[in-house]
Amino acid sequence: MYHYRLLSLAATLLLAGCAGPGIYLPPVEDRSAPLSRAPQAAPVEQDTGVRVTPLYDEPVIRQQRLGSDSGFSVQPLYPSGSNDRASDYSNSQQGQLQGQLQDNYQGGGQGNTQYGSGQSSFQASSEAPVSANPAVVALLDSARQQQGAGSLAAAQTSLERAQRIAPRDPQVYYQLADIQRQMQKYSEAEQLALRGVALAGGQPESLRKLWLLIASVRKDTGNLSGARDALEQARRY
Amino acid sequence: MTKKRASAAKPSRSDARRKPVRKRSRGRFWPSLFKFLFKLTLVMSVFVAIGMAYLDMQVRSKFEGKRWALPAKVYARPLELYPGQPLAMNDLKAELNSLGYRFVRSASAPGLAEWASSRARVHTRGFTFPDGYEPSRPLLLEFSGDSLSRIQDEEGRTLPLARLEPLLVGGIYPNSNEDRDLIRLQDAPPYLAEALIGIEDRSFYDHHGISFKGIARAMWVNFQAGRFVQGGSTLTQQLIKNFYLTADRTLLRKFTEIPMAVLLELHYGKDEILEAYLNEVYLGQSGSRAVHGFGLASQYYFGRPLQELQLHQVALLAGLVKGPSFYDPRRNPVRAKERRDLVLSILAERNVISAEQLTQALAEGLDVVKEKNLHKGAYPAYLDLVKRQLREDYRDEDLSSEGLRVFTSMDPVVQGRAEEALVDTMTKLEKRYGKKLDGLEGSMVVTDPQTGDALALVGGRDTRFQGFNRALDAVRPIGSLVKPAVYLAALEQGYTLASTLEDNALRVKLPNGDLWEPNNFDKKSHGLVPLHRALALSYNLATAKLGMDIGVERVVDMLHRLGIERDLNAYPSLLLGGQGMSPFEVAGMYQTIAANGFQTPLRAIRMVTDAQGQELSRYPFQVRQTVPVELIHLIQYAMQEVAREGTARSVYQHLPANLNVAGKTGTSNDQRDSWFAGFTGNRLAVVWLGRDDNSPLPLTGSSGALQVWTDFMRREQPQPYLARKPDGIEYVWIDEATGLRSDQRCEGSRQLPFLYGTAPQQAVSCGFNDPVGESLEWFRNWFR
DSSP states (O other), X not given: OHHHHHHHHHXXXXXXXXXXXXXXXXXXXXXXXXXXXXXXXXXXXXXXXXXXXXGGGSOOSBOSOSSTTSOOOEEESSOOTTSTTHHHHHHHHHHHHHHHXXXXXXXXXXXXXXXXXXXXXXXXXXXXXXXXOHHHHHHHHHHHHHHHTTOHHHHHHHHHHHHHHXXXXXXXXXXXXXXXXXXXXXXXXXXXXXXXHHHOTTOHHHHHHHHHHHHHHHHXXXXXXXXXXXXXXXXXX | OHHHHHHXXXXXXXXXXXXXXXXXXXXXXXXXXXXXXXXHHHHHHHHHHHHHXXXXXXXXXXXXXXXXXXXXXXXXXXXXXXXXXXOOHHHHHHHHHHTTOEEOSSOOSTTEEEEOSSEEEEEOOOEEETTEEEOXXXXXXXXXXXXXXXXXXXXXXXXXXXXXXXXXXXXXXXXXXXXXXXXXXXXXXXXXXXXXXXXXXXXXXXXXSOOHHHHHHHHHHHHHHTSOOOOOOOHHHHHHHHXXXXXXXXXXXXXXXXXXXXXXXXXXXXXXXHHHHHHHOXXXXXTTEEEEHHHHXXXXXXXXXXXXXXXXXXXXXXHHTTOTTTTOTTTOHHHHHHHHHHHHHHHHHTTSSOHHHHHHHHHSOOOOOOGGGOOTTSOHHXXXXXXXXXXXXXXXXXXXXXXXXXXXXXXXXXXXXXXXXXHHHHHHHHHHHGGGGTTEEEEEEEEETTTTEEEEEEXXXXXXXXXXXXXXXXXXXXXXXXXXXXXXXXXXXXXXTTOEEEEOOOOEEOTTSOEEOOOOTTSOOOEEEEHHHHHHTTOHHHHHHHHHHHOHHHXXXXXXXXXXXXXXXXXXXXXXXXXXXXXXXXXXXXXXXXXXXXEOOOBSEEEEEOTTSOEEEEOOOOOEEOSOHHHHHHHHHHHXXXXXXXTTGGGGGTSOGGGOOEEEEEEOGGGOEEEEEEEOSSOEEEEEEEETTOOOOSOOTTTTHHHHHHHHHHHHOOOOOOEEOOTTXXXXXXXXXXXXXXXXXXXXEEEEEEETTOXXXXXXXXXXXXXXXXXXXXXXXXXX
């Protein structure tokens, strides 16, 4: 019970941090492994930027050392449980996570205070899951219809329009790749799908589809071991 | 050739007409003369007939064939409108202004727009795109903040997407430099034909090519006025003159003109002739480009399509026919207004317009747009890039005569900001440095790193200058811009961001016996430094040593994989950017880094169609992965550090802290070149500053090019860069001093990304009971 509260509190914090009216999307680190079971923590384009934190901006909880002569005590990683500070170590994982949540929250706050007014447009575009953008939905739909009707070039044009609106939407790359595959431009198709994979981190459904497409493209070109690898990848999701 | 033969035929005809008059004579001598003359006349008639047949053929073939060489039209990207789009109302207004929209109280017709505080109604003009027709329709646009929140059509239905017509930014002209936009007669605005006929040829609809009444009236009018105010030639004659004959005013030409005019009238209707006239007539000169036809003249003088012109504007254009230079409304506004008012009064006199319309139109100003506000021809550097790419696939004569339509990725808004940022910052720098910066030049390339679209290109300080295009042709040493390639190659060879490098004096003996002895910018060595710091602070010695260690060939290979196509010599000096490259090449290289290791050719052209909109060629989005995503993630981290704590840290004085800029400064030897290349989420820009004569500057990459870059991004308000952590990457807290594992709670530790399994195996502990001392200062000194 307590865990659920903690989790939902964490999720609320995360969402609150991102829902601030700051224009620039707060860079949220995707270190969400422990949170993965949280209910729909973030929408698709709630991107997980990794951010370089200036060394001296980090809140220092412990000073590293006393004086120049004290030297370092180099220790093996993960000391055995008998260590006095074992409990500290085991807590550290959780501490890290919380620290990040706090970071995210601060990131959002910063956006608010410094650049809040007049720039909120960026938020609208990047916070809404891009695939839910009606323009992209419409373009993807018409691309599908055009593809179905055999006008591949037209479909490609529609998809490139969609790409300019939502350049990080894996679905766009999936469909672009699929059209290239249909045009029998296999190497282009594979590369486009791989580009989609690079953008689809954290979206298992998209990743599975993209890898399946890659597998089928590789099979078409006779690269059977490559196809097997791709299938292997697809099975992971 | 044809003209010579036409004029050769003519004297015979005039002889033939005169001779028979003298034939009435008597005597024995006379009959034989008569006989001779008769024969001569017969022969002459045959010649005349042949001549006429020839002229007739000429008249018909030119009129029925392809009448004009049509220059290729180059369009900017169309502005897409969709809910959620980041678009400030002012940016939309700027776009509409460049498209020549008029801002009125009620947008009731195409080309009009209504403006309120958070909504706008725009009546679009419609456009036939190669992928479909965008209808002309009124759109109600609602804004919230700086983004478009809703689009509705006339019936109040919400639209997911609409596009404005693309801005015409240039053309590719034939050698004659004639430019025109073809129009059909039915596209002409009201009163244009009447005004033209009224001022140039009142009996146009009654005569058969030549008008004796017209000549007589012209003489009378001229006599009354005491000077030459009206010419006697008909519109048909004028068309013949412009269309078929040379410009020299010889009697010979006059005599060819008349029969040709009659022939033309014989074959074709008045409306056809009028339409040809509207498209042919010369109406002005824009630099070396000759403005022909009313369609183009409307754009040239008023910045909007002909159909949308108002009465007073139509009258001005009609008045220009007689002397586009003499009545040039930009240079001779008083004369132009007099002439316009004359046209208006003739219209009123002939009861085409009412007295009320006359007074209203007379009260209007000339309304001519400034030539420098015109977009056509305003972007020579970008157009240069487009032409070069086109010439790979098309012949010059097709480009300049077939009326091809070229759709590009050029974004006029971004282009405008890039130009302003470059010019303004250079002016500021000059104020600060005074004479030391005389002759400073610069160039800039802006792309969208996600799509590979080339959005803007600035070729020099004089952004309208057609000559040297520095963005493409100034090949200059790139200095430290090469370092990301060096470090990428090193990371691929097993180095990590936490690897310790030696930043100490270095001497390399070159094959030719020379000694290569690089130095740091501050002429100091910094001892042991972590790899990511060496990049962030741009240490030359550490980089040179690293590069020599992994081998220069590996760096060359990496540069090629990042998209550099030119031949590179594996000299050690390459490691510090001795190699020259153009800003455009550098943009291609950084593009690959920004796109997670996927090489994307920079695209200026999206599609080429013929004059009817049929697709001829397309340049689709293509990618090729050349560097693993994980390695790119590492280098992106270090390049973000450049902006957070390294040589480019001044960016965050002007830009939002969460923009996550990744980039690299570059300064070539003796500070001859100042570079910055960097990207955010949706914009990548490369800036170069330097002198054409390659002399040293008082600028580094940070104090020069970076300032331009920052100013540009400040105007552009791009989206932040969000590096997604690839699967094969883990983040580990590292103690800065030792490069070993540490803990978040320990001072001097930071999280660094590692390929799985490459993070250090050992850790240092800060312990939790240590008393707090002055170690902070101590620790800072550790790095300095």
